[in-house]
Amino acid sequence: MPFEVREFPEFSWSFSRHKTLLTCARKYGYEYYASHNGWLYEADETAKHAYRLKKLTNVPLAFGQIVHELAEKAVRLFLKHGYVMTEAELIEEGRSMLNRAYLDSRDRKQLWMQKPARYKMLYDMYYKGELNRLEAEDYRGRLHVVFANLLNSRSFQDITTRPLSMQFQQAEEFRFMTVDGVKIFVVMDLLYRDLDAGKWVIVDWKTGKEAENDRSQLALYAYYIMQKYKARVEEIEIRNEYVLSGVNRTYQLMEEDIGLMLEKMKQSIHIMLRYQLDMISNEPVEMDEFPRTEYRQRCETCNHKEICLAQ
The missing domain is CATH 3.40.1350 (Trna Endonuclease; Chain: A, domain 1)
Incomplete structure (x- = not known):
């Protein structure tokens, strides 16, 4: 089925969407409406900006994604070839993927600006210009633990x-x-x-x-x-x-x-529908009708603070 460019996103529900709404309705608006079509070359700069911010990640999230990707790879390799990846192989690939996220963030910002789904940009590198070294080393050290536990887990066994x-x-x-x-x-x-x-x-x-x-x-x-x-x-x-x-x-x-x-x-769906102007097209209300969270400390670590707090 060919990809269809829609003026507004299709309405759907998922746990990640639900969690975003619970965190902050304004963040929900940026993630699921303002960033729509921001990946298209011809999109306006407002949508592109919101989409880039949506694609920001941080070290814990990047770490989790890497572990999930390598767990899937380990299962797939065994099912297809009968080969069990070693802990050392998983750690090496995990370190390489973490390093790439850092190098993308440090050296490939312009490429990320153009293609934010293809390159990584870490939150701290974008907003602070440097990585939290203690946090990064902590997560690098966790690779040994998580892959040992993955290989010994009941499900993998x-x-x-x-x-x-x-x-x-x-x-x-x-x-x-x-x-x-x-x-x-x-x-x-x-x-x-x-x-x-x-x-x-x-x-x-x-x-x-x-x-x-x-x-x-x-x-x-x-x-x-x-x-x-x-x-x-x-x-x-x-x-x-x-x-x-x-x-x-x-x-x-x-x-x-x-x-x-x-x-x-x-x-949850009922609450989400409050932010629709049109139920058929899923046209949203104006962005200022998506209320900001009352817990303002969340704003300090939000991907979208660059545009949200400027308004």
């Missing part, structure tokens, strides 16, 4: 020690379902069927600390499996693998968990 008992689902670039006419995006790190246990297993690699909403996020993924594969809730196992601590959290959900998640999601 399932994959590599008893592959004949596992039935893997091909990763889809965009998984989504429709609930009450709204497209719901679902991003799963790993999905497979444990044939011995008769279970669908949904795995989410986590590079940070445990959080309250980790379980509810997986409840959305479980609902997706129920809709797409007609699975019963008792046939689904959800699993958070915390690779920094080495902790595994495995849950068996109940119908009540799914119902609670759906109710929270619909409430």
